[in-house]
Amino acid sequence: MDNNKYKAPALEKGLDIIEFLAKQPAAQSQSEIAIGLNKSPNEIYRMLSALESRGYVHRDGISSKYSLTLKLYYLSHHQSFIEKLRSAALQPMKQTSLIVKEPCHLGVLFNDKVLVIAYSKSPFPISVMIEEGNLYDIFNTASGKILLSSLDKETRNQILDKDESYLNLSVSEKEKFQTNLDIIKNQGYIEMSSTYAQGVIDFSVPIGNSSSGIMACLTISKLLTIKNNEQLQNDEIIATLLACKKDIEGNLGLY
Numbered sequence: 001m002d003n004n005k006y007k008a009p010a011l012e013k014g015l016d017i018i019e020f021l022a023k024q025p026a027a028q029s030q031s032e033i034a035i036g037l038n039k040s041p042n043e044i045y046r047m048l049s050a051l052e053s054r055g056y057v058h059r060d061g062i063s064s065k066y067s068l069t070l071k072l073y074y075l076s077h078h079q080s081f082i083e084k085l086r087s088a089a090l091q092p093m094k095q096t097s098l099i100v101k102e103p104c105h106l107g108v109l110f111n112d113k114v115l116v117i118a119y120s121k122s123p124f125p126i127s128v129m130i131e132e133g134n135l136y137d138i139f140n141t142a143s144g145k146i147l148l149s150s151l152d153k154e155t156r157n158q159i160l161d162k163d164e165s166y167l168n169l170s171v172s173e174k175e176k177f178q179t180n181l182d183i184i185k186n187q188g189y190i191e192m193s194s195t196y197a198q199g200v201i202d203f204s205v206p207i208g209n210s211s212s213g214i215m216a217c218l219t220i221s222k223l224l225t226i227k228n229n230e231q232l233q234n235d236e237i238i239a240t241l242l243a244c245k246k247d248i249e250g251n252l253g254l255y
Helices: 009-022 030-037 041-053 071-076 080-100 142-150 153-160 171-187 234-251
Strands: 057-059 066-068 104-110 113-120 190-193 200-209 214-223
Touching: 009 030, 009 041, 009 057, 009 066, 030 041, 041 057, 080 104, 080 113, 080 214, 080 234, 104 142, 113 142, 142 153, 142 171, 142 190, 142 200, 142 214, 200 234, 214 234
Parallel strands: none
Antiparallel strands: 057 066, 104 113, 104 214, 190 200, 200 214
């Protein structure tokens, strides 16, 4: 099928601008955006004006540089799926963080990544911070492996067949990875060292299932490199995490 006839150049240009600004650490001028998108400033002028008038971007009155507003964040939090999950999870997550003295976060599958949609901080002054809206790798993370293990084989393979890390594995390594996912699924949780930071152990459990139409993961990140006599043992953290899972799924009406 020729997809070119379905293209919407103006829409794609606007989306390109939004995605570009989302990746920048600071506001960008019109010329900087044009260079980043390999377009002329005149090409994006009208689109920037339209995005500004609709409230998606803000132009600083002094520097005339553009940055994203919170409108996309606001709209995303009005999606029933996300709001339903957050409403069901936030209070149990806060209670869990108080018990285990560690932060926890809730993630969902988004564009073959793990998207954090909720975070509950630890009462301890030093802990791991996981920002809402962050995207994390699905292949190397506890939350990613939990989500992959919860998927049916066909959907799982569709995702993995596009993952560079997985594709670089040998045939035997792929088989071992798939077997490990099956073990995780049967076990109902995962405990593993973080691949993002040393001295951190991640514990993750699935929330919901494919038949319910709700797929998420709840993860606790335990920081080992501090002296905290109140830290729970790993098996205690897993038990608390599973209890939190039960509370969230109860709030969602899954049983």
